[in-house]
Amino acid sequence: MAKEIIQVKNLKVHYPIRSGFWNRITDYVRAVDDVSITINEGETYGLIGESGSGKSTTGKAIVGVEPVTSGQIIYQDVDITKSSNRRKLDYNKDVQMIFQDSLSSLNPRKRIEDIIAEPIRNFEKLTTDQERDRVQELLDIVGMPSDSIYKYPHEFSGGQRQRIGVARAVATNPRLIVADEPTSALDLSVQAQVLNFMKHIQQQYNIAYLFISHDLGVVKHMSENLAIMHRGRLVEIGSREDIYKHPMHIYTKRLLSAIPLVDVEHREEHKQNREKVEQEFQNDQSKWYDKDGRVFPLQEVSGKHLVALPEDEVKRAELNEKGSD
Numbered sequence: 001m002a003k004e005i006i007q008v009k010n011l012k013v014h015y016p017i018r019s020g021f022w023n024r025i026t027d028y029v030r031a032v033d034d035v036s037i038t039i040n041e042g043e044t045y046g047l048i049g050e051s052g053s054g055k056s057t058t059g060k061a062i063v064g065v066e067p068v069t070s071g072q073i074i075y076q077d078v079d080i081t082k083s084s085n086r087r088k089l090d091y092n093k094d095v096q097m098i099f100q101d102s103l104s105s106l107n108p109r110k111r112i113e114d115i116i117a118e119p120i121r122n123f124e125k126l127t128t129d130q131e132r133d134r135v136q137e138l139l140d141i142v143g144m145p146s147d148s149i150y151k152y153p154h155e156f157s158g159g160q161r162q163r164i165g166v167a168r169a170v171a172t173n174p175r176l177i178v179a180d181e182p183t184s185a186l187d188l189s190v191q192a193q194v195l196n197f198m199k200h201i202q203q204q205y206n207i208a209y210l211f212i213s214h215d216l217g218v219v220k221h222m223s224e225n226l227a228i229m230h231r232g233r234l235v236e237i238g239s240r241e242d243i244y245k246h247p248m249h250i251y252t253k254r255l256l257s258a259i260p261l262v263d264v265e266h267r268e269e270h271k272q273n274r275e276k277v278e279q280e281f282q283n284d285q286s287k288w289y290d291k292d293g294r295v296f297p298l299q300e301v302s303g304k305h306l307v308a309l310p311e312d313e314v315k316r317a318e319l320n321e322k323g324s325d
């Protein structure tokens with residue numbers, strides 16, 4: 001059975017909204033609202049949703065750079081939302097992050113050698129030669145030439161910088177990498193290259209990824225399990241098969257219908273399906289949101305397939321699914 005590496009339980013990250021003369025808190029942005037996911041060792045877990053749905057905030061909370069309002073993040077049986085626990089467990093070494101915008105996440109004034117060596121220096125005492133060897137080895141792993149160490153981030157293409165970002169994240173031998181839209185700034189052909197070598201590195205070093213994306217198409221061949229996020233909450237959780245073959249929440253269906261189709265023959269069918277999903281979504285919003293406009297709590301469909309619908313809607317959707325098989 002797959003071994004869990006991290007368990008996120010009922011995570012909430014709320015930001016206060018202040019207004020008026022006294023600058024009082026009048027409401028909260030519920031950026032992350034009761035999110036629970038479990039990531040297994042060595043797997044890719046996809047966290048998918050549109051812009052503003054709360055994916056990055058979830059990722060940053062897991063890495064420990066975003067304070068948590070409530071909930072737990074369990075790593076090696078310990079709740080790491082407390083920073084003292086993160087230090088005790090070497091959590092900051094074991095869990096790393098890769099960002100979407102490699103140009104702003106890599107310090108433009110530092111050479112690649114220092115950028116990659118920085119996380120190593122935080123956790124290990126190496127001589128200059130040992131450190132250089134390690135940086136060279138990491139550059140080799142991500143397929144970058146060894147003279148890259150003398151250069152600066154702006155001297156590379158987006159895809160190359162993303163490789164450098166991966167080398168930096170891998171430098172501490174992490175067990176989990178939170179990859180926040182690592183390919184969305186890249187051309188399609190370069191995206192595929194970066195995804196391939198991320199997969200390769202994962203297999204070689206048994207690293208788990210929390211792969212954050214707005215595009216279900218990007219993670220299709222990467223993720224074993226997925227969680228779909230909308231308005232700070234999860235609307236659907238399931239295996240790749242559950243999500244791509246039997247999506248149940250309208251929001252998941254909309255994300256799927258938005259994946260561009262390469263196959264020309266089925267384009268018309270795809271377009272019609274997209275219109276049908278949109279119509280279904282517009283028809284009765286009370287099916288999808290409660291009276292406050294919030295997503296319903298998750299209900300079990302089968303095994304690990306969960307969907308945020310009222311109980312009678314889950315039943316109806318299941319019957320429809322069976323009927324259309």
Ligand SMILES: Nc1ncnc2c1ncn2[C@@H]1O[C@H](COP(=O)(O)OP(=O)(O)OP(=O)(O)O)[C@@H](O)[C@H]1O
Nearest residue numbers: 015029031049050051052053054055056057058214
């Ligand atoms: N520091 C902050 N203070 C107030 N609100 C914030 C803060 N950070 C994020 N938010 C809000 O929380 C919500 C979720 O943001 P988040 O960046 O997690 O979404 P996202 O799904 O990752 O979107 P994107 O892909 O555009 O980054 C948004 O409404 C955002 O405006």
